[in-house]
Amino acid sequence: MENDAPNRRLLHRLPELARNLLWSWRPSIQTVFERLDAKLWEDTEHNPTRLLAETKNLPTAAEDDGFIAAYERAVREMDEYLAETSTWTAAAYPEAAPSGGVAYFSAEFGLHESLPVYSGGLGVLAGDHVKSASDLGLPLTGVGILYAQGYFRQRISADGRQSEEYESFDPSTRPLEAATDGNGDEAYVSVELPGRELRLKVWRVRVGRVSILLLDADVPENYDDDRALTSRLYGGGRRTRISQEMILGIGGVRALRKVGASPAVFHMNEGHAAFLALERMREAVSENGRSFDEARDEVKRTTVFTTHTPVPAGHDAFEGDLFWEFLSEWPEKLSTDGDILWRLGADTAGRFNMTRLAMNLSASQNGVSEIHGEVSRDMLGGGVKHITNGVHTWSWLSPRMENLFEKHARGRAWRRCPETPSAWSFVEELPDGELWTAHSETKREMASFINARLEIQSERSGSRKQSLDPDALIIGFARRFATYKRATLLLSDPERLRRIVGDPSRPVQFVFAGKSHPADEPGKEFIRTLHASADGLGEAIVFLEDYDMNIARHLVGGVDVWMNNPRRPLEASGTSGQKASLNGVPNFSVLDGWWPEAYNGKNGWAIGEEKEFASEDEQDSADVESLYGTLENSIVPLFYERSEGVPHGWAAVMKEAIITVAPEFSTQRMVQDYAHKMYAPNGLGRNPGE
Numbered sequence: 001m002e003n004d005a006p007n008r009r010l011l012h013r014l015p016e017l018a019r020n021l022l023w024s025w026r027p028s029i030q031t032v033f034e035r036l037d038a039k040l041w042e043d044t045e046h047n048p049t050r051l052l053a054e055t056k057n058l059p060t061a062a063e064d065d066g067f068i069a070a071y072e073r074a075v076r077e078m079d080e081y082l083a084e085t086s087t088w089t090a091a092a093y094p095e096a097a098p099s100g101g102v103a104y105f106s107a108e109f110g111l112h113e114s115l116p117v118y119s120g121g122l123g124v125l126a127g128d129h130v131k132s133a134s135d136l137g138l139p140l141t142g143v144g145i146l147y148a149q150g151y152f153r154q155r156i157s158a159d160g161r162q163s164e165e166y167e168s169f170d171p172s173t174r175p176l177e178a179a180t181d182g183n184g185d186e187a188y189v190s191v192e193l194p195g196r197e198l199r200l201k202v203w204r205v206r207v208g209r210v211s212i213l214l215l216d217a218d219v220p221e222n223y224d225d226d227r228a229l230t231s232r233l234y235g236g237g238r239r240t241r242i243s244q245e246m247i248l249g250i251g252g253v254r255a256l257r258k259v260g261a262s263p264a265v266f267h268m269n270e271g272h273a274a275f276l277a278l279e280r281m282r283e284a285v286s287e288n289g290r291s292f293d294e295a296r297d298e299v300k301r302t303t304v305f306t307t308h309t310p311v312p313a314g315h316d317a318f319e320g321d322l323f324w325e326f327l328s329e330w331p332e333k334l335s336t337d338g339d340i341l342w343r344l345g346a347d348t349a350g351r352f353n354m355t356r357l358a359m360n361l362s363a364s365q366n367g368v369s370e371i372h373g374e375v376s377r378d379m380l381g382g383g384v385k386h387i388t389n390g391v392h393t394w395s396w397l398s399p400r401m402e403n404l405f406e407k408h409a410r411g412r413a414w415r416r417c418p419e420t421p422s423a424w425s426f427v428e429e430l431p432d433g434e435l436w437t438a439h440s441e442t443k444r445e446m447a448s449f450i451n452a453r454l455e456i457q458s459e460r461s462g463s464r465k466q467s468l469d470p471d472a473l474i475i476g477f478a479r480r481f482a483t484y485k486r487a488t489l490l491l492s493d494p495e496r497l498r499r500i501v502g503d504p505s506r507p508v509q510f511v512f513a514g515k516s517h518p519a520d521e522p523g524k525e526f527i528r529t530l531h532a533s534a535d536g537l538g539e540a541i542v543f544l545e546d547y548d549m550n551i552a553r554h555l556v557g558g559v560d561v562w563m564n565n566p567r568r569p570l571e572a573s574g575t576s577g578q579k580a581s582l583n584g585v586p587n588f589s590v591l592d593g594w595w596p597e598a599y600n601g602k603n604g605w606a607i608g609e610e611k612e613f614a615s616e617d618e619q620d621s622a623d624v625e626s627l628y629g630t631l632e633n634s635i636v637p638l639f640y641e642r643s644e645g646v647p648h649g650w651a652a653v654m655k656e657a658i659i660t661v662a663p664e665f666s667t668q669r670m671v672q673d674y675a676h677k678m679y680a681p682n683g684l685g686r687n688p689g690e
């Protein structure tokens with residue numbers, strides 16, 4: 001026993017490895033947890049904190065030389081990453097760190113399935129933004145909410161009905177830690193709600209070199225009802241919504257102060273966070289003796305706003321009664337009167353609008369694609385710029401593709417500077433056979449993962465058992481089931497669809513996944529319709545329940561084509577097609593959001609045309625005609641055109657997808673754009689090279 005004591009001591013940094021989400025994009029760190037307990041790794045949904053608490057394998061691992069070596073490699077990798085000083089930011093913005101950096105406020109963060117505080121694209125974008133900020137050495141602190149029950153687990157009944165299951169999680173079982181104040185005590189802040197103070201515990205999620213602070217109302221000092229205020233993302237009614245936005249905006253600024261952060265720039269990711277500006281004005285008025293006007297101008301100069309919603313109805317707004325019930329003390333706090341405060345957010349419908357507040361109190365604003373920038377300028381006015389969304393390369397590239405690229409890339413440029421197009425030129429010369437093998441293996445793994453899930457799903461719901469055939473052409477469609485995304489467009493002409501999928505020598509399958517917001521009945525109806533139509537089509541349409549980042553990772557690398565057919569111009573950007581293209585899975589999409597900026601006729605397929613239609617029906621029929629026609633004439637034939645098993649024509653599209661999408665639509669490029677266009681002009685400090 002004495003001999004293994006030193007080894008066991010050596011494992012003392014495992015909890016630290018688990019608590020920094022760097023493992024979520026570093027396979028060599030993740031592998032330590034997987035090796036330690038492969039079964040628990042799956043059973044805990046890849047949650048290393050729970051795995052370490054529950055595994056019984058530590059004593060054996062401590063005597064396993066192979067494990068110790070992997071562990072030491074992982075610790076070294078984390079230490080090196082954290083110690084790196086010659087980052088992109090250090091060169092481009094040397095004043096960024098002394099300035100205090102950026103505070104990035106978002107109602108949701110999609111970092112990993114083990115921390116389910118996201119619902120969809122907005123959250124995943126925020127998570128990818130933070131990860132790239134870390135990679136780039138950009139000093140940034142995220143601010144969000146710890147939802148005790150997350151979003152929800154989606155269950156689909158045998159007749160296609162969505163139900164929502166909520167389970168509470170104990171924060172101590174998640175990869176996060178209590179944030180501390182300057183004295184090393186656990187950090188708490190409070191926010192005034194009508195007639196009481198709400199106390200909030202502050203948690204810290206470490207994401208590489210940066211962190212995210214998450215606010216949590218579930219503490220014993222609060223009334224029971226108040227403890228539930230942060231239970232659910234986008235749950236509850238208007239009172240819960242305004243409370244959550246006060247928690248995020250007002251509580252968020254107080255949390256930053258509590259942990260000793262004084263950011264130079266405040267970034268509102270969507271209007272949910274706009275109350276942060278009022279709190280900063282309150283600080284300026286009551287702590288620094290500024291007048292209301294001075295405070296407003298000061299805050300505005302150092303605030304930036306990203307809008308994501310192309311329809312007016314999507315913007316959060318509160319009726320006067322509700323607003324004044326919650327913010328009655330704020331005119332006095334800001335040393336102004338009610339009318340002036342109201343005008344900061346007043347919209348034409350007579351409500352207090354969070355987008356208006358964000359517009360009025362920010363120095364720079366942006367939409368999230370070129371088209372969305374235009375739409376936002378029309379809707380919100382003036383100087384709204386655009387910065388097109390991207391994805392965090394290392395979170396979305398499948399391990400097999402990563403290995404293939406590693407083998408053929410010349411040098412490290414594609415790893416260090418994935419935003420540089422020339423760094424990806426090696427992809428042109430990848431041998432088709434190797435590319436096809438890497439994809440096919442990922443596809444096989446995806447199919448066995450999905451098929452295992454489908455089996456559980458059918459056993460629980462009593463529905464027909466379906467499975468994916470990895471030899472078929474598999475087309476993926478997975479995203480939130482909001483009606484504008486038109487998930488049922490494919491079903492418009494059942495006979496034609498039947499012909500497309502019905503050729504036994506050229507099988508075609510569609511895999512669908514996605515949650516509908518609990519209150520979105522039309523969205524849920526889409527799921528029912530898909531389910532009902534699938535019944536008559538054998539294995540052609542498969543619906544997998546409970547879409548999350550884990551399923552997303554499998555699908556974006558493993559399917560053959562990524563399909564998206566939103567109603568133009570309602571897809572502000574979309575990012576899942578970027579994840580797919582990065583993996584050589586070509587995008588097949590309506591020319592909306594990011595896709596018109598990337599589509600070149602060789603890197604995927606367009607659905608419909610970029611034009612205005614007289615009616616929604618007209619757009620639907622034009623798009624569906626294009627969708628079927630492109631499947632029949634281009635996609636299916638090209639996929640099945642093989643020479644010695646390898647589809648060379650298809651491989652050319654795959655390569656073109658990777659080369660054109662991987663660099664430009666990475667968050668590495670996106671966060672640099674934010675630094676240049678949004679952060680630097682508004683407080684981050686100058687770029688000495690410009």
Ligand SMILES: *Cc1c(COP(=O)(O)O)cnc(C)c1O
Pocket residue numbers: 119120121122124478479480547548549552553564573574575576577579
């Ligand atoms: C990337 C992602 C999204 C966004 O998908 P879009 O098709 O861009 O709407 C939504 N949910 C999850 C889990 C994702 O990973």
